[in-house]
Amino acid sequence: MAATEPIQPGNQTPENSHTEAQLISGTKIAADYRNELRVDVEQWVKAGHRRPHLVAILVGEDPASQKYVHNKMLAAKDVGIDSETLKLPATASEKEILAKIDELNKNPNVDGILVQLPVPQHVNERNVCNAVDPRKDVDGFHIINVGKMTLNMDTFVPATALGVIELLKRMNVDTKGKNVVICGRSKNVGLPMAMLLHSDHRNELPGMEATVVLCHRHTPPEELAYFAKRADIIISATGVVGLIKPEIVKPGAVVIDVGINRITTKEGKTKLVGDVDFEGVRKVAGFITPVPGGVGPMTVAMLMHNTYKAAVQLAKQEIYS
Amino acid sequence: MAATEPIQPGNQTPENSHTEAQLISGTKIAADYRNELRVDVEQWVKAGHRRPHLVAILVGEDPASQKYVHNKMLAAKDVGIDSETLKLPATASEKEILAKIDELNKNPNVDGILVQLPVPQHVNERNVCNAVDPRKDVDGFHIINVGKMTLNMDTFVPATALGVIELLKRMNVDTKGKNVVICGRSKNVGLPMAMLLHSDHRNELPGMEATVVLCHRHTPPEELAYFAKRADIIISATGVVGLIKPEIVKPGAVVIDVGINRITTKEGKTKLVGDVDFEGVRKVAGFITPVPGGVGPMTVAMLMHNTYKAAVQLAKQEIYS
Numbered sequence: 001m002a003a004t005e006p007i008q009p010g011n012q013t014p015e016n017s018h019t020e021a022q023l024i025s026g027t028k029i030a031a032d033y034r035n036e037l038r039v040d041v042e043q044w045v046k047a048g049h050r051r052p053h054l055v056a057i058l059v060g061e062d063p064a065s066q067k068y069v070h071n072k073m074l075a076a077k078d079v080g081i082d083s084e085t086l087k088l089p090a091t092a093s094e095k096e097i098l099a100k101i102d103e104l105n106k107n108p109n110v111d112g113i114l115v116q117l118p119v120p121q122h123v124n125e126r127n128v129c130n131a132v133d134p135r136k137d138v139d140g141f142h143i144i145n146v147g148k149m150t151l152n153m154d155t156f157v158p159a160t161a162l163g164v165i166e167l168l169k170r171m172n173v174d175t176k177g178k179n180v181v182i183c184g185r186s187k188n189v190g191l192p193m194a195m196l197l198h199s200d201h202r203n204e205l206p207g208m209e210a211t212v213v214l215c216h217r218h219t220p221p222e223e224l225a226y227f228a229k230r231a232d233i234i235i236s237a238t239g240v241v242g243l244i245k246p247e248i249v250k251p252g253a254v255v256i257d258v259g260i261n262r263i264t265t266k267e268g269k270t271k272l273v274g275d276v277d278f279e280g281v282r283k284v285a286g287f288i289t290p291v292p293g294g295v296g297p298m299t300v301a302m303l304m305h306n307t308y309k310a311a312v313q314l315a316k317q318e319i320y321s
Numbered sequence: 322m323a324a325t326e327p328i329q330p331g332n333q334t335p336e337n338s339h340t341e342a343q344l345i346s347g348t349k350i351a352a353d354y355r356n357e358l359r360v361d362v363e364q365w366v367k368a369g370h371r372r373p374h375l376v377a378i379l380v381g382e383d384p385a386s387q388k389y390v391h392n393k394m395l396a397a398k399d400v401g402i403d404s405e406t407l408k409l410p411a412t413a414s415e416k417e418i419l420a421k422i423d424e425l426n427k428n429p430n431v432d433g434i435l436v437q438l439p440v441p442q443h444v445n446e447r448n449v450c451n452a453v454d455p456r457k458d459v460d461g462f463h464i465i466n467v468g469k470m471t472l473n474m475d476t477f478v479p480a481t482a483l484g485v486i487e488l489l490k491r492m493n494v495d496t497k498g499k500n501v502v503i504c505g506r507s508k509n510v511g512l513p514m515a516m517l518l519h520s521d522h523r524n525e526l527p528g529m530e531a532t533v534v535l536c537h538r539h540t541p542p543e544e545l546a547y548f549a550k551r552a553d554i555i556i557s558a559t560g561v562v563g564l565i566k567p568e569i570v571k572p573g574a575v576v577i578d579v580g581i582n583r584i585t586t587k588e589g590k591t592k593l594v595g596d597v598d599f600e601g602v603r604k605v606a607g608f609i610t611p612v613p614g615g616v617g618p619m620t621v622a623m624l625m626h627n628t629y630k631a632a633v634q635l636a637k638q639e640i641y642s
Contacts, residue, residue: 126472147468150516151447151508177539185519187472194515195471198506198535211540213548214519218498219532223551227534230547 006174009254009286010232021255021285026163029170030297034079037304041080044312052311054083054112054138054303055104059097059123060090065116072114075300081307094123098131105133108320112138112307135314138306141188149195152203156306161192163298164235164256165208171287173233173254176209181227183244183275184237185216189258193235224248236275246280254287258295327495330575330607331553342576342606347484350491351618355400358625362401365633373632374403375433375459375624376425380418380444381411386437393435396621402628415444419452426454429641433459433628456635459627462509470516473524477627482513484619485556485577486529492608494554494575497530502548504565504596505558506537510579514556545569557596567601575608579616 045051054076056069069085076083086104088097097119104110113136115128129141137145140156148155157165168175180197184190194212201207213227217238228234228248236244237258249255259275274291282288289295366372375397377390390406397404407425409418418440425434434457436449450462458466461477469476478486489496501518505511515533522528534548538559549555549569557565558579570576580596595612603609610616 126474143468143472144464145468146471147464147466150467150471150512151464153447177541177544179544185521191471194535198537200506200537209537209539211534211536211544211548213532213534214515215532216519216521216530218530220498223498223500223532226551227532227548230544 006172009173009178010250010252021282021288024167024171024287024289024294026167026289026294026297029167030301033301034304037308038079041308049315052081052111052308053109054081054307055110056085057088057100057115058085059088059092059119069116072300072303075304079304081304090120094127097123097128101131105136110136111311111314112136114139135319136310138303138310149192152199152205154204157196158188158192159302159306160189160258160295160299161196162302163295164193164258165196166302167256167298178210178232179230180210180233180235181213181215181231182235183215185214186237189237238275240275241273242277244276244281246277246284249281249284251284252286255281255285256295257289257291260291260296327493330494330499331571331573342603342609345488345492345608345610345615347488347610347615347618350488351622354622355625358629359400362629370636372401372403373432373629374430375628376431377406378409378421378436379406380409380413380440390437393621393624396625400625402625411441415448418444418449422452426457431457432632432635433457435460456640457631459624459631470513473520473526475525478517479509479513480623480627481510481579481616481620482517483623484616485514485579486517487623488577488619499531499553500551501531501554501556502534502536502552503556504536506535507558510558559596561596562594563598565597565602567598567605570602570605572605573607576602576606577616578610578612581612581617
């Protein structure tokens, strides 16, 4: 899908000015990515290494969390990564959870550890994130990995943010000196994207060199419109249905929709939609991700990327002395 | 100097539309701050505590570094903080520097440790920053403190960035939902300001809730102009003389100049100027910091704030078991 020449986002050309936006198929790109990763994993195993191993800790019975973890296990299997889910009751104490994490940290057969969030209210989420060995922290939530990301050092980047970056790379979108509007400042999605997109190429992470506008719930609509109209790339991760309307999108822009919202149609059916007015914006934008089938599939693929990366890095270190 | 009603940056009113910008005197605000801190320190000592103690490590003979450290020592003395400078030769190995830091980490009579940057080229700056005990890291450069800042947890914020924030607070400038343009993405100044200014009030650090535009060397001038013209607050930390011109400043805006640049005048004299075309911009802006006498004096005051904070926090912990 990648073009030979970099895509200049927000450049309306005679070729694209009267056509609909090109769809960015996360489904297709994630499948490509997983196919490549499967080959890497098999080569790794053939070279005599243990198969990478991911453990998810699931506390409680939340159906959405169960489904997310289940999908991660399926994706692991698909690319040849061993995986298991450790289930703890919703009544598990923080101490019990931390003890379980400590056990996995010390287990030389485990490469990646993730604790499915949210954890029950009586558990301090930050303590749990910081308990995971940073070298096995495939979610990238440990404070040291957050610090590394801020300093643009090589680290585990949270999967959804990394998925968006990978989509832009695979579409060969030029970001240097471009304007990027990010809607949503969450620590796991919006903020990491801001960190990566403004980054200097002189650091360890690939510098993307964009000017970044970070918008959020306190950005007035008319201000968002002012910034969005000038944006070569718009990334929305807010959960606000219809936030990105066609009249605030620059012709030719790349629009990435991270929102996943469940709405009820006039016919009473449940439907998944993003933050972007898809039907309207596709008539203006140059490139657009659908929901579902856009960023969603990339998240799980990037988690697998992080797990494989952890396995390779751990194999080079002797951490169980 | 603080107004009773919050200042609404970028709101041109009949009162300010024909007048020059009000000067934000960092010299005055820093002096006020130090006077208050001096009282706090004396009360702390009177309550039976050891006087706070700051140690600066100075590697090599760089005259600018020597001067910076000297000024920090003077400021410490002024507010009643004990201080000393450990001088190491430019040939000191990284190992020697780390050993010295380790010694200070373990010394129960030391509260704050700073290593004056830059260190000589044969020394890894990141290793040095990460060697300082995060609880004594008054520069806020340790990776854990960078992570905390990114997560808007209470931590040591790098002094210049904290100084800008303190200026805005003391001037009672409203930031919620305002547009802030930050020029410069350095890890010690521009980026920390972006972190603090966009922050959510639901976290540990006081949320400032601004929309933040992060510009840098790859932001084209016409794009900077587009963003700056809409900015209620402009903060420039680039070292580019004359970057902020009057024609890109919104009437009534608050303009904070972090740049310190040495230029030669037509008369052949050396002069300190900032990034802002001061004479031009003061006719448009509502509030403006001069150079010198703006952000500069705040930096050293905030370092003293961090040292006192470290002393108080350390006294509550038993870390030398």
